[in-house]
């Protein structure tokens with residue numbers, strides 16, 4: 001039996017100052033997603049602990065009372081995972097936002113989990129260090145959210161997913177136990193690597209409260225090029241050429257299909273159109289290096305050679321900060337694509353790289369046949385085999401939703417791809433997990449969840 005809400009809130013008031021508890025009508029000012037700020041949050045109350053001990057005390061109360069808890073980070077996930085109902089308590093990590101230490105010798109940053117990703121990127125930059133984790137939602141997403149979703153982004157190709165950057169984690173288990181391993185070690189094979197339980201498990205196994213991340217020397221130069229072609233084979237040729245010539249400097253290789261580029265540079269947006277909008281593929285190449293004198297020429301020569309050898313039809317290079325901002329805005333400001341229609345569905349599938357051209361063409365053809373689909377915007381991290389779709393509609397009908405899901409996931413399954421390359425499963429993709437994972441794998445996930453959270457109080461119903 002759940003405890004009466006007022007009694008429960010009284011118990012929380014013994015732990016947290018009342019200014020850190022949002023309840024009653026004040027919940028109307030809170031929301032479950034940055035793109036759904038007009039929908040008031042449903043919850044018993046929202047708690048904003050400031051310390052790991054407070055998180056632990058709150059969770060103990062919830063566990064003792066079979067109270068379900070939903071964890072809020074920066075609320076930028078794209079799989080419905082931060083939705084809650086009137087019977088659930090929400091814990092937001094937003095007040096746990098301190099950077100504890102930047103260690104310039106070990107090249108690590110230690111911080112609380114509620115720090116906004118962009119604040120971490122800027123703080124490390126000030127110390128001539130690079131945190132390579134970078135994606136469009138960096139101004140709102142928290143590092144705890146990025147760890148819980150094992151976020152990817154624009155530099156996975158060179159530096160790996162979030163998992164590759166995490167050296168240590170402190171987390172609170174669903175019974176309130178604090179598991180703390182904030183070591184700065186590259187190598188530690190002393191038993192199970194416990195931090196892996198919390199990376200990518202979408203808050204179902206613990207609440208991440210602190211973290212140690214690995215940093216890299218800060219590159220001194222950064223250049224970007226947009227190159228165009230009408231042939232997917234040439235997309236792969238360009239990647240191979242760049243890997244042959246500038247592999248150490250190649251930090252990003254992103255692709256926009258024609259419909260997406262056209263929308264991003266239309267008169268509705270603030271973005272400058274550098275190249276005609278009649279090519280099929282628009283490639284965004286990022287170069288970062290340390291040789292201030294020679295890097296630009298090296299990059300320019302490589303791109304020019306690719307044009308001369310007819311690997312791409314044309315290209316431009318963004319040299320200064322302003323141009324780079326415009327170019328990456330075209331790639332990253334995907335809210336423009338979602339805003340085009342009243343309703344949208346978002347996908348982030350993984351497909352073997354050589355098959356991307358034909359699979360996306362096939363999916364796009366099938367979607368066009370689907371009555372009710374108004375816009376189809378494919379784009380993504382092509383070197384990682386990860387393609388996103390934002391599909392716009394004027395209706396929220398469940399039938400249309402399933403029809404679209406079936407087209408995307410059937411085609412993904414056919415090439416042994418994944419239904420989620422980086423956004424995770426949350427609530428929205430649960431039904432389709434079986435298309436990427438075997439029964440045995442899913443049962444093993446259930447076993448892990450059951451042994452760590454036997455009462456199923458933490459982010460219940462997410463993933464499995």
Ligand SMILES: Cc1cc2nc3c(=O)[nH]c(=O)nc-3n(C[C@H](O)[C@H](O)[C@H](O)COP(=O)(O)OP(=O)(O)OC[C@H]3O[C@@H](n4cnc5c(N)ncnc54)[C@H](O)[C@@H]3O)c2cc1C
Nearest residue numbers: 073074075076077135136142144145146151152203208422
């Ligand atoms: C414009 C835009 C671009 C994006 N681009 C990318 C991209 O390129 N790559 C990519 O991977 N994702 C991308 N995303 C998705 C999203 O930004 C990531 O999944 C991000 O990591 C979520 O972080 P968050 O802090 O917003 O977490 P939330 O959305 O708040 O939460 C995500 C999940 O993690 C859980 N959680 C949050 N904090 C904690 C914690 N401290 N401990 C335990 N569980 C927690 C939540 O309960 C939820 O299940 C994008 C989103 C947008 C809106």
